[in-house]
Amino acid sequence: MANASDHMLAARIASETGNLLVELLEQHEDSKRPKGGIEYLGDRTAHEFIVDQLARHRPGDAVLSEEGYDNPSRLGADRVWIVDPLDGSSDYGWSATWSVHVALVEGGRATAGAVAVPGWETTWATEPTPRPVMSRVAEKPLILVARSRRNVDGRLLHAAIDADIAAISSAGVKAMAVVRGEADAYVHGGYLYEWDSCAPVAVALAAGLSACRVDGSALEFNKAEPTTDGLVICRPELRDDIVGALAPLA
Numbered sequence: 227m228a229n230a231s232d233h234m235l236a237a238r239i240a241s242e243t244g245n246l247l248v249e250l251l252e253q254h255e256d257s258k259r260p261k262g263g264i265e266y267l268g269d270r271t272a273h274e275f276i277v278d279q280l281a282r283h284r285p286g287d288a289v290l291s292e293e294g295y296d297n298p299s300r301l302g303a304d305r306v307w308i309v310d311p312l313d314g315s316s317d318y319g320w321s322a323t324w325s326v327h328v329a330l331v332e333g334g335r336a337t338a339g340a341v342a343v344p345g346w347e348t349t350w351a352t353e354p355t356p357r358p359v360m361s362r363v364a365e366k367p368l369i370l371v372a373r374s375r376r377n378v379d380g381r382l383l384h385a386a387i388d389a390d391i392a393a394i395s396s397a398g399v400k401a402m403a404v405v406r407g408e409a410d411a412y413v414h415g416g417y418l419y420e421w422d423s424c425a426p427v428a429v430a431l432a433a434g435l436s437a438c439r440v441d442g443s444a445l446e447f448n449k450a451e452p453t454t455d456g457l458v459i460c461r462p463e464l465r466d467d468i469v470g471a472l473a474p475l476a
């Protein structure tokens with residue numbers, strides 16, 4: 227199982243990668259940014275830093291990164307780091323909604339992880355565990371969905387449980403908004419890659435939130451096809467209502 231230093235390592239790498247990405251923006255003011263967008267430079271810089279850190283500190287562990295080659299030897303590995311060096315990359319450079327994901331997977335479960343959101347100047351990790359989510363005062367639950375899916379996921383949730391819906395970028399940012407108690411749930415009805423969901427799920431579970439697929443089943447990581455068929459991260463008391471609302475997608 228993950229040990230104390232795994233939690234600390236995940237937090238440190240996510241946090242330092244976030245700082246590196248902020249520095250990269252500072253070095254490239256708007257007029258000096260590549261025409262195709264600075265996110266490609268961000269993706270590459272962040273990926274190289276994370277892979278180098280893991281090679282140095284966990285040389286025996288496998289790595290699956292959004293920006294790297296998928297080495298099938300990870301399928302037989304006891305310990306696999308699943309990382310998204312820059313999540314919400316289309317927002318990188320002009321909004322606060324991008325994040326860095328670093329998670330350790332053992333036996334199909336995320337056992338340690340961290341999500342850095344530099345725009346909110348915070349890194350959340352599995353240890354120390356996030357502060358427990360306080361009770362909400364709003365009458366209606368606020369549910370975050372992907373911009374690309376608001377007409378599907380948002381519509382279903384609004385119709386079934388009269389939730390307020392907001393659409394923002396980055397799986398990590400949406401999940402951490404729930405961890406911070408600013409939203410009640412993050413729902414994604416379509417498929418995601420494991421690097422999108424893995425670290426946010428690790429942190430959300432450590433915060434006492436529920437995390438499951440849209441049909442309510444358990445999440446599994448480091449699969450041959452590294453995707454997640456839908457994701458719900460929410461306050462535990464909302465889980466059944468949300469899964470029920472998403473039944474048409476399950």
Ligand SMILES: [Mg+2]
Binds near residue numbers: 310
């Ligand atoms: Mg990415």
